[in-house]
Amino acid sequence: MINVVVADDEAPAVEELAFLLDGDDRVGQIHRATSGAAALKALEEFDVDALFLDIHMPALSGLDIARVISRFSRPPAVVFVTADEAQALEAFELAAVDYVLKPIRPERLAESVRRVCEQLQDGPAEPELVTVEKGGVTQLIRRDEIRYVQAQGDYARLHTADASYLIRVPLNDLEQQWGPSGYLRIHRGYLVAMARIEKVRMTPGKACVVIDGTELPVSRRALPLLRGNLAANRIRPL
Incomplete structure (x- = not known):
């Protein structure tokens, strides 16, 4: 304590x-x-x-x-x-x-x-920080606060528990940069923090993950990779 x-x-x-x-x-x-x-x-x-x-x-x-x-x-x-x-x-x-x-x-x-x-x-560790802008004000947020990232053209929208932020970085770039830190591309439109997944729902022909109560689709191509990461993160599909 x-x-x-x-x-x-x-x-x-x-x-x-x-x-x-x-x-x-x-x-x-x-x-x-x-x-x-x-x-x-x-x-x-x-x-x-x-x-x-x-x-x-x-x-x-x-x-x-x-x-x-x-x-x-x-x-x-x-x-x-x-x-x-x-x-x-x-x-x-x-x-x-x-x-x-x-x-x-x-x-x-x-x-x-x-x-x-x-x-x-x-022991203390330096948090990874991400520069974002909201309302014309530049801020820093911790990367480990980002639950998932949504592709929006050449931009990406970062979703935290409290807010979302639009940054001018393509999702493909974030996938490469953040992959080693536990972020997984589950769909052409979504990159998720594996540690933030609450549930995985699998039904015939369809799969999705649940993060903060939000369902995010999993593509057929990404499903084998997601399955391979579930055991390491101790998440069981429902």
């Missing part, structure tokens, strides 16, 4: 996040802080594995805290929980494990806890 600090300058936000984390069996002690100074004090007083930080706090921001603890010999994992999409680049430059946008969805927070546990077990 991991012990965490939750820090936000708004007390209701602290309580909401603490409540959600308390429902996760992987989380042990939860220490609350309503300022950056209080978060650092908690680090001095308690054995802490991870911090869930708001970015915008008076005097000492979440980014400031991340800079301070980056000098620790064994820094705790950092997850930013914020309504600000624009700080993702700086957050990942500070080796943040995750960047969760408000309002918080329980399943998205559970994914962050998984990443924290994974880092504590395996």
